[in-house]
Amino acid sequence: MTILTAIDADPGCKEVIETAHELATGLDMELVITHVVPEESGKEEATAEIQEIVQSVIDDLDTVDLRIIPEQTHRDLPTGRTANNILQVAEELDPDYIVIGSRKRTGLGKILLGSVSKLVLANADTPVVTVEQIQDAEA
Structure with missing residues (x-):
């Protein structure tokens, strides 16, 4: 049994990590944390940054499966x-839950802009838990 968590490099994602970790611990599930980087060349730098953020919430990185993946473009897909x-x-993982962050949008932004969390929520075959991600949170 698995919980998949997708995070970005913003320190505001700590709430997302914390929620996913609490769910995984409480439900005795494996926690997989993934971060998508724009290019293969930035993978090493992103890995160090994400490890630091995750470790600030979860002391032992050995308890999570941390995956930094390069972004791939597929023109035929709707997301x-x-x-x-x-x-x-x-x-690939067929998780029991996906946990993602969601930033508050107001006014026209809710209508015009499709956020990653909305696209995942609309297209996932798995229950999705969204956690309010506080932008520019203090580290």
């Missing part, structure tokens, strides 16, 4: 690139 990559990992 955005980052959302598509998250959905591909979900398809």
Whole structure:
């Protein structure tokens, strides 16, 4: 049994990690944390940054499966690139839950802009838990 969590490099994702970790611990499930990087060349730097953020919430990184994946573009798919990559990992893992962050949008932004969390929520075959991600949170 698995919980898949998708995070970005913003320190505001700590609430997402914390929620996913609490769910995984409480339900005795494996926790897989994934982060999509724009290019293969930025993978090492992103790995160090994400490890630091995750370790600030979860003391022991050995208790999670941390995956940094390069973004892939598929023109024939209906979702955005980052959302598509998250959905591909979900398809491979077949998790019991997906936990993602969601930033508050107001006014016209709710209508015009499709966020990653909305795309994952609309296209996932797995229950999705959204956690309000506080932008620019203090580290």
